[in-house]
Amino acid sequence: MDAPPPIPELPKITAESKHHPHVTFITAVDNDSLKVPETILGNQHHGALSWFFAQAISGKADGNQNGRLERDELESFLTQKVSNQMNFIQNPKLLPRADNVSVFHLGPVSSKPTPAQQPLTADIAIVVQNGTAPSGLKPARVVNSSQTFDLRFQLTGRRADVFNHTGDKITTLPSGAAYRWQPVIDKTRLLKTLETQFDMRLKPIQITLREGGFLHFSLSPGNQAEGLNALTVLSLAPTGYLQFLYPLSDYNDPVVVRRFPLLLPPMEISPPLGGEHFVVMLCRSVATGLHELLARVQPQLPEPKQFLSHLHNNRCQVGQYGVFSE
Numbered sequence: 001m002d003a004p005p006p007i008p009e010l011p012k013i014t015a016e017s018k019h020h021p022h023v024t025f026i027t028a029v030d031n032d033s034l035k036v037p038e039t040i041l042g043n044q045h046h047g048a049l050s051w052f053f054a055q056a057i058s059g060k061a062d063g064n065q066n067g068r069l070e071r072d073e074l075e076s077f078l079t080q081k082v083s084n085q086m087n088f089i090q091n092p093k094l095l096p097r098a099d100n101v102s103v104f105h106l107g108p109v110s111s112k113p114t115p116a117q118q119p120l121t122a123d124i125a126i127v128v129q130n131g132t133a134p135s136g137l138k139p140a141r142v143v144n145s146s147q148t149f150d151l152r153f154q155l156t157g158r159r160a161d162v163f164n165h166t167g168d169k170i171t172t173l174p175s176g177a178a179y180r181w182q183p184v185i186d187k188t189r190l191l192k193t194l195e196t197q198f199d200m201r202l203k204p205i206q207i208t209l210r211e212g213g214f215l216h217f218s219l220s221p222g223n224q225a226e227g228l229n230a231l232t233v234l235s236l237a238p239t240g241y242l243q244f245l246y247p248l249s250d251y252n253d254p255v256v257v258r259r260f261p262l263l264l265p266p267m268e269i270s271p272p273l274g275g276e277h278f279v280v281m282l283c284r285s286v287a288t289g290l291h292e293l294l295a296r297v298q299p300q301l302p303e304p305k306q307f308l309s310h311l312h313n314n315r316c317q318v319g320q321y322g323v324f325s326e
Contacts, residue, residue, distance in 0.1 A: 026049075026053075026078070026092060026093070026094050027092060027093045027094075028047070028049045028082075028090065028092055029090055029091065029092065029093070037086075037090075037148075039085055039086060039148040040125065040143075040147070040148055041085070048081075048082045048085045048086050048090060049078065049082055049090075049092055052077065052078055052081040052082055052085075053078065055077075055081070055196075056069065056074055056077050056078060057069065057104050057106070059106050060077070060196075061073050061074055061076075061077035061078075062106055067106050068102040068104065068106060069102065069103055069104035069106055070101065070102055070103065071094070071096065071101045071102075071103050074094065074103060074104075075094040078092050078094065079091060079092055079094075084165075085148065086148065087148065087165050087166060088166060123139040123140060123141045124139065124140045124141075124150045124151065124185050124188050124189050124192075125140075125141055125143045125147065125148065125149040125150050125151075126140050126141070126142055126143070126149060126150065126151045126152070126153060126185070127142070127143060127144070127145045127147075127149045127151070127152040127153065128142055128152075128153045128155065129145065129152065129153065129154045129155060130154065130155040130156065131155035131160075131175060133153065133181070134176050134177065134178035134181060135178065136178045136182075137178055137181055137182060137185060138182075139185075139189065140185050148165075149165055150164070150165055150188050150192070151163070151164060151165070151170075151184065151185065151188055152164075152165075153173075153175075153181070155175045156175075157175070158174060158175050158176070159172055159173075159174070159175055160172065160173045160174065160175040160181070162184055164188075164275065168275055168322070168324055169274065169275070169324075170184065170238050170274050170275035171184065171238035171239055171272060171274040171275065172274075173239070180239070182240075183239060183240025183241055183300075183301065184238075184239065184240040185240075186240055186301045187236045187240040187277070187301060189304060190236070190301055190302075190304050190307065191236070191277060191279075191320055193304035193307075193308070194279065194304075194307075194318055194320065195318075195320065197308060198281075198316055198317065198318040213268055213269045213270070213325075214266040214267065214268055214269070215266065215267045215268075215269055215323060216263075216266055217263075217264045217267065217278070217321075218261045218262060218263040218264065219260075219261060219262055219264075219280055219319065220260040220261040220262070221260065221282050221317055224260060226284075226317075227284060228282040228283060228284055228315065228316065228317050229256050229257045229258070229260075229282060230255055230256055230257075230282065230283045230284065230285060230286040230287065231246060231247065231255065231256070231257050231262070231280075231281070231282055232246065232247070232279075232280070232281040232283070232287055232290065232291065232294075233245040233246035233264070233278065233279070233280050233281075234246075234278070234279050234294060235276060235277070235278050235279075236276065236277040236278075236279065236301070237272055237276055237299075238272050238273065238274030238275050238276055239272050239274075240301065241298075241299040241300070241301075242294065242297070242298045242299050242300065242301050242302075243298060243299065244291070244294040244295050244298050245267075245278075246264070247291065255286045256286065257282070269323070269325045273325045274324065274325065275322055275323075275324050276322070276323045276324075276325065277320055277321065277322050277323075278320070278321045278323065279318065279319070279320055280318070280319045280321070281316050281317070281318050281319075282316060282317050283311070283314045283315065283316040283317075284314060284315045284316070285313075285314050287310055287311060287314060287316075289309075289310035290307065290310035290311060293306060293307070293310060
């Protein structure tokens, strides 16, 4: 009896391989030897790639809002979202790369308000090492260090060093003071909510720390033809407190930017040191209600739903920029 024919091997697809222009190849990882764990999204276990792919084709990745999902939009959305969620262990790969071929028709551009009026705001997953978390924290859930987490609190005596999910040290807090832990958790929750609700293509041209402790910051929208030029800038300190930076009525700051790139005045880095985040928003309409809210509640943070309630009829690009200082 003749031996059965050998099972044919599937051809390996590499960046150098020739692709059919209508075929998009997506893998969950960029290394065949890596195992892909599940993560917690929406307070349930999911695969990160499938979760964010579903978001992408629902319109979240359509940065230019033209009703089509181009390959470069899909690649940028998936690599950023999956990598961030999985602590940069999982990095999806998409081929061909960096072209604007339309891979999904999303239908007519929606005229419905964005972001959602009732956004989902997930609990913040925290790891607590060498001790226990103070009672009363919300919305937070304690997980093991082997699970996906947002914040890690490392306790040493009366001190708690706080790290983000990529291992960067954010700040140091009293180990048993819930009122000091809560603003850091609230800050992380607000940043995560903004990331899920907005076009996150807004990128800084440069963010550099120079001698003398000054931050030099310039920015430009992803596409100036989209007419997003109403500017809002706020800072979230390492300890979780808010500072509303732009526009300030006391300085007669123009609310609409007429020319890009925009170079903001140098900002001096001062205590509290650690992981500070700047949130920059360019919107189609001036966010007057949001500006009034931020000026009224600072240094406290507004609830994410409060923040978004002033933007659900607006269209914005948002950037989040972390600056780590010592």
